[in-house]
Amino acid sequence: MIQTVRGTRDILPADMPLWHRVEDVAREGFRRYGFQEIRTPIFEKTELFARGVGEATDIVHKEMYTFIDRGREDREGESLTLRPENTASVVRAYIQHRMYADKSPGESTKLFYVGPMFRRERPQAGRYRQFYQIGVEVLGTSDDPAIEAEVIEMLDWFLKELKIANTTLLINSVGEPASRAVYLEKLREALEPKLDALCGDCRHRYETNALRVFDCKVESCQAIILELPTITDWLDDDSREHFERFKAHLDARGISYTVNPRMVRGLDYYTRTAFEIVAHDGLGAQNTIVGGGRYDGLSETLGGPPTKGFGFAFGLDRMVMALPEEEAALIREAETPDVYIVFLGQAAREHAFGVAGELRRGGLAVAMEFEDRKMKKAMTQAAKSGARYALIIGDDEVSSGLYGLKELSTGEQQSLSLAGIIDKLK
RNA sequence: GCGGGUAUAGCUCAGUAGGUUAGAGCGCCAGAUUGUGGCUCUGGAGGCCGUGGGUUCGAGACCCACUACCCGCCCCA
Structure with missing residues (x-):
């Protein structure tokens, strides 16, 4: 019997009301906050993700579904890739259709998307090779931290509306590319004399992504970790000020958060503000339900005009899993x-x-x-x-x-x- | 990509140191109850025991491989 491909699954009618509910609430939030929908192709030129998401990321160098398109007699087929995320595509569309052209200074383009993404990872609970994301992007000339706070306020409403409680908002500033590079160097300098004392995983992290050392759970590494410099110590003045203003905007909206100086995002394009929302119920190890941040400069990387950007994506699959049992039961009843x-x-x-x-x-x-x-x-x-x-x-x-x-x-x-x-x- | 666990009826699971016809609960079908469901009782259908090899007189059980799922690592939504 032919079955679904590893890491993919059928969403059956019994669960569909839950998916509809999450999507409906999201769309209502987007309506209230002024986001408009965009749909981009499921596959794009491989180069878009290589440049946009970053050559060095795991996503690009080992998780993409890439294939060579059929060629013609006079020309080779080109390399295409099933999208592993949607931000690069949305920014590509923003540039391609010159969506900035009819905007006045400071006016943002606010877009949202819904659809499947593809990453060739080892499947687990809450992790699939074809998974669904809903996300937004705010693009334009302004990098006002009020934009960030407003987007997070929308997420806050959204989670409350879905009765998903017991979540934590983690925030951090990863700084400008330049200040981050300086920090990474300092971090590696601090780690180098202690390499022998670190666990095997951490020695590997030192080579590949030194920031990950902070996430180590090994007892003997903890003492070393406490001594390490954090990225907030090395932020450039502008990023530091930006981060302070961002936090003030959250405070003003009564949104609680935890600053986690060790949190980093897996995509290269992030600058300054980065955030995650983790759920503590209903999910296993894959408990990040929302991830996002600022990505000033991504447009330029893709050949577009200087543009500020901020956005997030959440996993629909995980959001459905995070719905409390009682709420899920009520939702199922509604579609009878x-x-x-x-x-x-x-x-x-x-x-x-x-x-x-x-x-x-x-x-x-x-x-x-x-x-x-x-x-x-x-x-x-x-x-x-x-x-x-x-x-x-x-x-x-x-x-x-x-x-x-x-x-x-x-x-x-x-x-x-x-x-x-x-x-x-x- | 690495390590560990699991795979028996539609679903959730039993199955004792390998031994005849593989069980339960829920669900499904029929009847008790001829125009009124949920509760109860009675009966019934439904399994190449994940797939392929091997050990054995004999395998659901033991061994190997594969596949899938689950849990960590990694990564991330």
Whole structure:
């Protein structure tokens, strides 16, 4: 039997209401905060991600689904890649369509996207090779930290609306590329004399990504870690001031946060503000549900005009997992039919087709099966469908035009005309 | 990419030191109950025990490989 490819999965109807809910709440947030949707292609030229996300990142050098497109006689095929994230594509579109051209100074372009991304990682709970992200990008000439705080305020609303509590907002400033390079050098200098005392993983991190040493859980490394310089000690003055203003904006909005000087993002394009939201319930080791930050200069890297950028992405898969059980149960119930039609006998069946049509034209969600069942069985089916009401149609009802409408949760039943039913349930 | 765990009915899981016809609960079907579901009772259907090899008189169980999922590492949403 042919099954799904490793790391991919089917989202089945039973879970779909949860996905819809997350998407609906997100779209409502975007409407309120003035973001407009953009859809970019699922695949792009490989070069876009190599330059945008960064050649040195794990994502680019070992996780991309890259393939050579079919060539022609006179020309070789080009290298294409399934998008591992969407920011590079959105910035590409921003440049390509000159979305900045009709903007006044300081005016931002606020975009959001929804869709699948692809990374060839080892699958785990909350980590898939095809996964879904919802994200926003604020692009323009302004790098006002108020932009950042407002976006995080939107996320805060969003999580509350989904009843996802027990989360932590982690923030940090990774500085300008230049100050970060200076810091990394200082960090490596501080680590070098202690290499022998570090664990194997940390010696490896020293070579590849020294900042990761801070995340080490090994006891013997902890003492060393405490002595190390943090990036906040080495921020350039502008970045430091920017970070202070950002925190003040969060404070003013009553949003609590934890500064984590060790938090870094895995994509090269981040500058200054970086943040993550981690969930503490419902997820395993993959508990970062939102990640984002500032990426001034990405546009230039891709050949566009000088542009400031700030954005985030959240994992839809993980957000769905983070929904509390009780909330998930309520959400599932919401996508059930209004009415389940129970008919008795062939004449009632023919009549029921018309009734179903009328109710549907009246705006109701109507479930009806075509099998002529015994009443008892049909009522069982009605209950199973999750419908709030069963509508009973037998020979008596056909001749009177009054139908039995039974509320399944209470068992209460009344006789109503079609118009009466639509009126009651609308 | 590295390490560890798991794989038995639609679902969640039992299955004793390898020994005849592989079990339970839930779900499904039928009946008790001939136009009124949920509770109860009775009966029933449904499994090449993940796949492929091996050991053995005999394998769901033991060994090997593969695959998938899960948990860490790594990375990240």
